[in-house]
Amino acid sequence: MDGSDQVAVRQDKLLRMREEGLDPFLTNWDQAHVSTEAIGLLPEDEEQGPEVSVAGRIVAFRLMGKASFLKILDRSGKIQSYVRRDEIGEDQYASFKKLDLGDFIGIRGPLFRTKTGEVTIRAKEYKLVSKALRPLPEKWHGLTDNEQIYRQRYLDLIVNDDSRNRFRGRSQIIREIREFFWSRDFLEVETPMLQAVSGGAAARPFRTHFNALDCDFSMRIALELHLKRLLVGGFDRVFEVGRVFRNEGLSRRHNPEFTMLEAYQAYSDYRGMMELTQSLIQHVADKAIGSLTIERTEGEPIELAGQWREAKYKDLIIDAVGQEDWFNLEKNEKLKKCKEMGIEVDPELEDFEVTNDVFEKVIEHTLIQPTFVTHIPRELCPLAKITESDPSTLDVFELCINGQEIAPAYSEQNDPDVQREAFMIQSGEETQELDEDFLTALEHGMPPAGGMGMGIDRLVIFLTNAANIRDTILFPTLRPS
């Protein structure tokens, strides 16, 4: 037997175990402790500790003649074990030496401290509980090939500590989002992902077919219209965390399926949502990340403490273009100005879209510190209430952090006639389907409410300082291999 095929070598080991009547895939082991918990059982000033029983995957293996060190990885982290031939016996040590990196084993024994100070289990007993037939990626560099990281995420999670910690962080973030809303008496609900009409956002949906009813369905593109039906139904504080699907391109900031949080609170408005959103993110950063100051790979850290900046959309635009009368200019003059500023703008765009291009291309990426952008032009959102003092703008904000839109919030439109009219204007654009059933619901009366939506993946990007949305999604969408 040579080392030419590592899988064959391992299969051969497995075969030999079975010939000896040993089961390489046990049904169980008493995982009485996880590694970090076990480490905590040996007080700082002591050399010997209690007996523990742990289990995990072998991720480091240092064999010496008659004694060995190994590290196992479990859900909480890693712990080292020390295995001596004179303690577990000659036969046991011989089979121990045949274990491979990647195998799952159980270990039982007392804790002690090595001469370098590391808390270690002195094995009295070990057992192979599950054999690994394929080798692990290289131990020092880990797995760096992006494609393999995404397609075989389990390998990434085994060998890349950063990645493992980031996904733990994501889970904590979502847990704390729930805690926050529960503490404010919101009801968590689930609404349909399969919809006859997908509305609530201007995005192309994924289409599918329901055989039993012989009709076409779409995957949802937003949670909004169903959550508002629940406001009509009397659940006057609701939230949902769930997947939405948009049939659009992939990018560093876009995955076709992503996780959205939406929350609606009756008898509140966009100002109330501002307080809620800021408190939510501060709560999550504090509890899940442990700090309100978020370091970034480059540039100044993001400071989440205190009261966040508010800025009017128009002021930001005027400031960016350096021209007080921007909103009085003809479209052609705006296009000309854009060209001077070196911004490429499609001349076919509507007037307000040209302005919004300036926002997206010049301003958005500069908003690193949390900023509520308010008084957004009414054309940009058909589901919000119009500002009383300025009918050209809406009672909404768009929260930008880390140079990205993170969360829009509105004083929600609850006048069915105004809502229908706004929908009709947009329905020509094909991206927003008219949802008659939703309008019927509004006609039954919806309490005034503030609503907020947040892209969880983007929140996780900046809270965990990830480079890419794909580093925050366990199994990002890829072309089938």
Added chain:
RNA sequence: GGGUCGGUAGCUCAAUCGGUAGAGCAGUGGCCUUUUAAGCCAUUGGUUCCGGGUUCGAGUCCCGGCCGGCCUACCA
């Protein structure tokens, strides 16, 4: 979709002007009872992403394809 860069051993990476495909880790055999990317000696392992072409000769040059990264486009 467009531009651009890449795909070499299980993993991380080399390979000069087109001239015998290499190293580290992992594996295999041996030595080694407190190691920390353990160490020392020996050693196995290749459809160089796939298919064509140019050439005496292609990992390297050309054409096409597949997959991916980045940028861009689409994107409330």
